[in-house]
Amino acid sequence: MYISTSRAARPASPEAPATPGRRRAWAGVDSNVLALGSVSLVTDISSEMITAVLPMYVIFTLGLSPLQFGALNGMYFGVTALVRVAGGHAADRWQRRKLVAGSGYALSALCKLGLLAAGSSVPVLGAVIAADRTGKGLRTGPRDALISLSSTPQTLGRSFGAHRALDTTGAFLGPLAAFALLMATPGRYDTVFVASFCIAAFALVILALFVRDRRQPLEQHERATVRDLLGLLLRPGFRRVGIGVLLLGAVTLSDSFVYLLIQQRLDIPEEYFPLLPLGTTGVYLLMAMPLGQLADRLGRLRVFVAGYGALLLAYLMLFGPVGGPWLVITTLVLHGLFYAATDGVLMAAVGPMVPEHLRAAGMSLIQTGQSLATLASSLLFGAAWSMWGLHTALAVALTVLTVAIAAALVILPLRQESTT
Amino acid sequence: MSARNRILILLVVALVAITTVTGYALRSRDGSGAAGGASGVVRLDTAGQILFRDTAPGGSFGRIASVPIDRPGGARTTGPMLCDRLYAAHGTGICMQRKGPVPSTHVTVLDHGLHRTRQVKIEGFPNRARVSASGNMLSWTTFVQGDSYLRDDFSTRTSILDTRTGRLVNSIEQIPLTLDGKPYRAADLNYWGVTFASDDNTFYATVRTSGRTYLIQGDYRKWTAHTLRTNVECPSLSPGNTRIVFKKRVNASANRPWRLYALDLATLKETPLAEEHSVDDQAAWLDDHTVMYGLPRHGGGWDVWAVPADGSGAPRLLIHDANSPAAVTTHR
Numbered sequence: 001m002y003i004s005t006s007r008a009a010r011p012a013s014p015e016a017p018a019t020p021g022r023r024r025a026w027a028g029v030d031s032n033v034l035a036l037g038s039v040s041l042v043t044d045i046s047s048e049m050i051t052a053v054l055p056m057y058v059i060f061t062l063g064l065s066p067l068q069f070g071a072l073n074g075m076y077f078g079v080t081a082l083v084r085v086a087g088g089h090a091a092d093r094w095q096r097r098k099l100v101a102g103s104g105y106a107l108s109a110l111c112k113l114g115l116l117a118a119g120s121s122v123p124v125l126g127a128v129i130a131a132d133r134t135g136k137g138l139r140t141g142p143r144d145a146l147i148s149l150s151s152t153p154q155t156l157g158r159s160f161g162a163h164r165a166l167d168t169t170g171a172f173l174g175p176l177a178a179f180a181l182l183m184a185t186p187g188r189y190d191t192v193f194v195a196s197f198c199i200a201a202f203a204l205v206i207l208a209l210f211v212r213d214r215r216q217p218l219e220q221h222e223r224a225t226v227r228d229l230l231g232l233l234l235r236p237g238f239r240r241v242g243i244g245v246l247l248l249g250a251v252t253l254s255d256s257f258v259y260l261l262i263q264q265r266l267d268i269p270e271e272y273f274p275l276l277p278l279g280t281t282g283v284y285l286l287m288a289m290p291l292g293q294l295a296d297r298l299g300r301l302r303v304f305v306a307g308y309g310a311l312l313l314a315y316l317m318l319f320g321p322v323g324g325p326w327l328v329i330t331t332l333v334l335h336g337l338f339y340a341a342t343d344g345v346l347m348a349a350v351g352p353m354v355p356e357h358l359r360a361a362g363m364s365l366i367q368t369g370q371s372l373a374t375l376a377s378s379l380l381f382g383a384a385w386s387m388w389g390l391h392t393a394l395a396v397a398l399t400v401l402t403v404a405i406a407a408a409l410v411i412l413p414l415r416q417e418s419t420t
Numbered sequence: 421m422s423a424r425n426r427i428l429i430l431l432v433v434a435l436v437a438i439t440t441v442t443g444y445a446l447r448s449r450d451g452s453g454a455a456g457g458a459s460g461v462v463r464l465d466t467a468g469q470i471l472f473r474d475t476a477p478g479g480s481f482g483r484i485a486s487v488p489i490d491r492p493g494g495a496r497t498t499g500p501m502l503c504d505r506l507y508a509a510h511g512t513g514i515c516m517q518r519k520g521p522v523p524s525t526h527v528t529v530l531d532h533g534l535h536r537t538r539q540v541k542i543e544g545f546p547n548r549a550r551v552s553a554s555g556n557m558l559s560w561t562t563f564v565q566g567d568s569y570l571r572d573d574f575s576t577r578t579s580i581l582d583t584r585t586g587r588l589v590n591s592i593e594q595i596p597l598t599l600d601g602k603p604y605r606a607a608d609l610n611y612w613g614v615t616f617a618s619d620d621n622t623f624y625a626t627v628r629t630s631g632r633t634y635l636i637q638g639d640y641r642k643w644t645a646h647t648l649r650t651n652v653e654c655p656s657l658s659p660g661n662t663r664i665v666f667k668k669r670v671n672a673s674a675n676r677p678w679r680l681y682a683l684d685l686a687t688l689k690e691t692p693l694a695e696e697h698s699v700d701d702q703a704a705w706l707d708d709h710t711v712m713y714g715l716p717r718h719g720g721g722w723d724v725w726a727v728p729a730d731g732s733g734a735p736r737l738l739i740h741d742a743n744s745p746a747a748v749t750t751h752r
Contacts, residue, residue, distance in 0.1 A: 056518060056523075060482075062720060063743070066547075066563050068674045120717075120721075179522075184445060185448050186502065188445075190448065191448050194441060195441045198438075209429060209430060269541070270590075271520070274524065274543070385607065386608065386630055
């Protein structure tokens with residue numbers, strides 16, 4: 001078994017989590033986490049290349065209407081949510097996390113070629129997009145389980161921080177790569193698809209060569225069943241985190257909304273609007289690691305709730321007296337901090353609450369709940385907007401977020417969480 | 421496997437991947453030079469031609485092109501300029517193209533010799549472009565992703581440019597609107613598909629709010645607009661200014677949602693046109709009796725079709741491998 005050897009190979013006490021400093025910080029991250037991070041980085045370049053050019057390709061080369069594209073892109077959400085839990089469960093049941101994650105990566109890679117083959121057939125294109133989402137759903141849970149199983153309890157936050165920093169770097173580079181290719185070969189989307197496939201295949205090779213699986217010996221009674229998975233919901237700690245995550249997710253406005261408000265408040269040239277999300281992403285990738293380390297020391301759930309506090313401040317900024325460049329900078333920094341303090345940190349917090357043989361499915365369950373809650377929040381806010389008008393809807397949203405944060409402080413098991 | 425071997429394999433795979441991508445990119449670049457129509461001089465002030473966006477695969481894909489109006493199936497002349505959407509009238513043209521390292525839509529105003537007279541950079545994807553018959557009033561629409569509260573939803577942004585004064589209204593969203601006879605304000609107003617009358621002041625367009633689309637009539641100088649009726653998208657005013665051809669939503673699902681209709685402005689009587697395919701385009705008038713529009717082919721590619729504007733007859737293929745048509749009938 002890999003697990004025993006690799007765990008033993010590491011010093012029993014993790015290298016001084018108290019010493020800051022960038023080099024030291026990265027040195028404390030398990031090589032398996034770095035390998036998984038590299039796979040995510042390269043995969044994200046590949047997938048974000050497609051995301052960046054797909055609307056243009058579908059509308060101006062294939063001739064689909066924006067309406068059809070919206071329908072194509074918006075469906076299958078439910079499928080992804082289910083696949084995510086199923087992928088996590090399969091990975092646990094057979095203790096084949098690397099295999100399940102790898103199949104997810106492989107499926108998404110093949111979908112890049114599927115885009116070439118689909119031509120302008122809407123049903124085939126829909127199937128390819130669905131398969132790509134399925135691949136993403138399959139891999140997320142097992143991958144996060146591998147990260148958590150490759151870390152010591154003391155370094156979970158740091159590991160997830162390192163992984164998310166690498167992952168986000170890929171998301172940052174993807175669109176740039178796609179547009180550079182399109183400038184070299186104008187109008188040739190097939191070049192982008194082929195490049196994206198090659199990059200995804202390269203990521204798969206990194207996974208195969210450098211990522212070690214984490215498998216627990218399967219004893220008769222330990223084979224994870226659906227009942228075990230549902231049993232997680234009876235564990236008070238896990239259940240409290242689940243409820244807190246659903247609550248906070250349901251009161252979080254979508255990103256595009258933050259950018260829309262910045263645009264409305266400021267008279268910046270329209271051509272620069274697409275740069276706003278890059279600001280958030282940039283802060284996220286820089287801060288993921290430091291906040292992960294901070295979470296290891298202060299308590300992960302505390303940092304998680306503080307992240308929502310940053311989000312609340314970002315919303316308040318948008319209504320405050322400050323304008324001009326400071327408004328943009330402060331808001332985007334707070335928004336980036338929100339992501340850095342919540343995304344990976346939540347997984348680091350959930351990890352120790354789930355027994356090892358249920359790790360992938362348990363983490364998938366939380367992620368699925370979070371994305372469903374976010375979808376619900378979009379629908380609720382949309383309804384509030386058309387019913388009461390924008391400003392009342394916003395005031396309600398701010399109030400509800402404040403109340404939810406206060407409630408989360410009570411609901412989440414902040415005290416019970418072990419800190420080092 | 422030793423660490424050295426693993427790194428060796430990784431390097432080999434990286435090399436293969438880089439070679440594949442470079443080779444493919446170079447090949448598609450070479451291929452780009454070959455096919456396509458005869459390249460030549462496309463002018464906006466030559467009467468008796470149809471301008472369009474060439475969508476024949478190969479090097480001419482996406483370029484501005486022209487064919488004689490009496491021989492639309494004949495040889496095409498392809499110009500150098502790349503456009504995602506274009507329109508022209510009376511020696512003035514609009515070319516919309518999304519490009520740049522941080523992509524945005526570049527709206528280029530063209531003179532009769534395709535020289536740039538003005539350029540506006542805006543957010544979103546090129547969608548509609550129109551020039552009034554005199555060449556004085558210009559309008560264009562982009563659709564913007566993520567402007568709304570639900571992701572994957574599109575909203576639109578429509579601008580009007582008066583070339584006589586140079587005045588640009590970046591977004592017409594703030595125009596005072598009377599809806600069903602009452603003043604109306606809302607956050608979710610989206611305008612698209614402007615068409616100007618020959619007085620260069622009256623215009624028609626579509627507005628969408630709380631899930632419904634309306635045909636509006638606007639007054640540019642007074643800067644007011646009012647709704648005329650519901651379920652009208654992308655109006656296109658006839659050369660005689662008596663009728664509008666528009667796309668009507670006939671199916672709630674995304675599958676075959678629209679059909680072209682004609683609306684008589686005096687009687688407000690609607691007539692479905694003979695084209696039974698779903699058309700997502702702002703039709704352009706070929707002459708006073710016929711409209712033309714781009715239609716995606718099953719299996720990829722586009723063609724421009726024409727159909728009588730009174731509901732009679734049958735659609736006919738006008739220009740193969742083309743979209744975004746504009747008939748140039750008058751000299752400047």
